[in-house]
Amino acid sequence: MATVPDQAHFSRQTMNNNLVPEWLSAEHSTGTSIMAVEFDGGVVIGADSRTTTGSYIANRVTDKLTPISDRIFCCRSGSAADTQAIADIVNYHLNFHKMEMGEDPLVQTAAHIFKELCYSYRDDLTAGIICGGWDKRSGGQVYSIPLGGMCVRQPFAIGGSGSTYIYGYVDSTFKEGMTKEECMNFTANSLALAMFRDGSSGGVIRLACINEDGVERRVLKGDEIPRFFEG
Amino acid sequence: MSSIGTGYDLSASQFSPDGRVFQVEYAQKAVENSGTAIGIRGKDGIVFGVEKIVQSKLYEVGANKRLFNVDSHVGMAVAGLLADARNVVNTARDEAANYRSNFGASVPLKMLTERVSMYIHAHTLYSSVRPFGVSVIMGSYEVDGPHMYLVDPSGVSWGYHGCAVGKAKQAAKTEIEKLKMKDMTCRELVKEVAKIIYIVHDEVKDKNFELELSWVGEVTGGKHQLVPADIHAEAEKYAKESLEESDESDEDM
Numbered sequence: 001m002a003t004v005p006d007q008a009h010f011s012r013q014t015m016n017n018n019l020v021p022e023w024l025s026a027e028h029s030t031g032t033s034i035m036a037v038e039f040d041g042g043v044v045i046g047a048d049s050r051t052t053t054g055s056y057i058a059n060r061v062t063d064k065l066t067p068i069s070d071r072i073f074c075c076r077s078g079s080a081a082d083t084q085a086i087a088d089i090v091n092y093h094l095n096f097h098k099m100e101m102g103e104d105p106l107v108q109t110a111a112h113i114f115k116e117l118c119y120s121y122r123d124d125l126t127a128g129i130i131c132g133g134w135d136k137r138s139g140g141q142v143y144s145i146p147l148g149g150m151c152v153r154q155p156f157a158i159g160g161s162g163s164t165y166i167y168g169y170v171d172s173t174f175k176e177g178m179t180k181e182e183c184m185n186f187t188a189n190s191l192a193l194a195m196f197r198d199g200s201s202g203g204v205i206r207l208a209c210i211n212e213d214g215v216e217r218r219v220l221k222g223d224e225i226p227r228f229f230e231g
Numbered sequence: 232m233s234s235i236g237t238g239y240d241l242s243a244s245q246f247s248p249d250g251r252v253f254q255v256e257y258a259q260k261a262v263e264n265s266g267t268a269i270g271i272r273g274k275d276g277i278v279f280g281v282e283k284i285v286q287s288k289l290y291e292v293g294a295n296k297r298l299f300n301v302d303s304h305v306g307m308a309v310a311g312l313l314a315d316a317r318n319v320v321n322t323a324r325d326e327a328a329n330y331r332s333n334f335g336a337s338v339p340l341k342m343l344t345e346r347v348s349m350y351i352h353a354h355t356l357y358s359s360v361r362p363f364g365v366s367v368i369m370g371s372y373e374v375d376g377p378h379m380y381l382v383d384p385s386g387v388s389w390g391y392h393g394c395a396v397g398k399a400k401q402a403a404k405t406e407i408e409k410l411k412m413k414d415m416t417c418r419e420l421v422k423e424v425a426k427i428i429y430i431v432h433d434e435v436k437d438k439n440f441e442l443e444l445s446w447v448g449e450v451t452g453g454k455h456q457l458v459p460a461d462i463h464a465e466a467e468k469y470a471k472e473s474l475e476e477s478d479e480s481d482e483d484m
Binding site: 101 | 339341
């Protein structure tokens with residue numbers, strides 16, 4: 001079995017026989033499709049719900065949209081363990097910060113803390129994170145923190161293994177000044193297309209809308225998931 | 232109310248029977264012996280003024296400044312033992328830099344003040360260190376407006392619209408209270424601050440002094456800076472003229 005040299009992880013005992021399935025020893029990954037879009041007054045974030053160990057689907061109803069403060073969420077892709085640990089640490093820091101400041105944290109602060117962790121430990125982590133939320137200073141914001149630990153704000157961001165199949169779709173469909181409903185549809189359609197083509201993505205579409213009034217979560221399952229050409 | 236705390240004043244780790252920590256009070260006396268420093272919070276910024284008493288004409292002009300920059304957006308005026316003050320300033324600078332490194336943004340003055348207060352307070356708890364003989368006035372101009380805080384040697388801090396520390400603080404406070412600070416801009420306040428320092432300066436006891444002025448506000452784009460030479464000169468001229476015009480005799484403390 002070929003080793004993947006750029007993934008510095010604890011050693012895997014790769015079995016060279018057919019008796020023991022590969023997924024017993026493979027690492028949990030959120031081979032994923034995640035997305036976040038800014039609109040005037042908030043953000044819409046979305047993700048699929050599949051977690052795989054190798055080719056076994058360990059969890060088909062995963063929640064990859066993790067709250068790290070009242071109005072800030074992150075979409076996780078990459079190693080499930082790594083991203084959960086990082087999200088916990090950021091949550092911890094933001095809690096302290098919120099208490100000391102006496103007001104809700106800014107999205108850019110959360111993104112910065114994600115970036116500090118992902119960059120400092122870049123050789124040990126596999127984490128692609130999209131941080132999205134609302135704060136009263138700058139409204140809705142989306143920050144993309146991919147593998148190496150850079151941090152950049154974007155009007156919308158896509159991530160995970162499934163995102164590679166939808167770059168053309170999102171670039172041609174996105175337009176400035178979309179309403180909340182248009183953003184929800186844009187996200188749902190994009191994720192549906194990614195989930196259809198990417199083997200590591202699937203399950204249900206989880207959506208969340210974050211604005212001044214709070215967080216509104218939705219699940220699209222079964223025939224609620226948009227359908228396109230299916231060959 | 233000053234009294235001698237014989238027997239209970241040897242270390243900061245001792246209370247007196249009437250509940251005072253004399254070492255801290257002595258530290259506050261050290262501040263009261265130093266040249267006056269004032270800070271005024273106006274509509275669009277903060278202005279600091281310091282009466283820097285010069286012991287000898289042989290000193291280089293502008294040496295031993297008592298106004299410091301703690302990060303680009305925060306300024307600090309100090310009164311008391313200058314060497315102690317430098318330690319506090321360095322700590323404040325470290326805290327501000329750490330905050331920026333951890334959170335990617337400039338430290339809010341409220342948080343910086345808390346950290347400086349905790350640091351100063353920590354030195355009032357043990358017999359192995361002595362309290363700092365400094366009071367610091369910190370000011371900044373943030374998204375939600377100007378802020379100013381005073382920290383004294385006990386580690387307590389207060390937010391202020393106008394404050395004064397040092398030998399002429401009572402006289403300075405009286406002058407400050409006459410101003411309608413909330414409606415004045417930095418440019419107007421610079422002249423008033425210079426005037427107050429000149430008014431409270433004691434010509435008899437301290438012959439020579441240098442006036443230090445700095446500001447932070449909309450006029451500087453949120454950055455703390457020493458007041459430019461031309462505005463400084465204009466403010467000093469205004470102060471000297473006001474002094475000549477007025478019939479007030481120099482007040483002694």
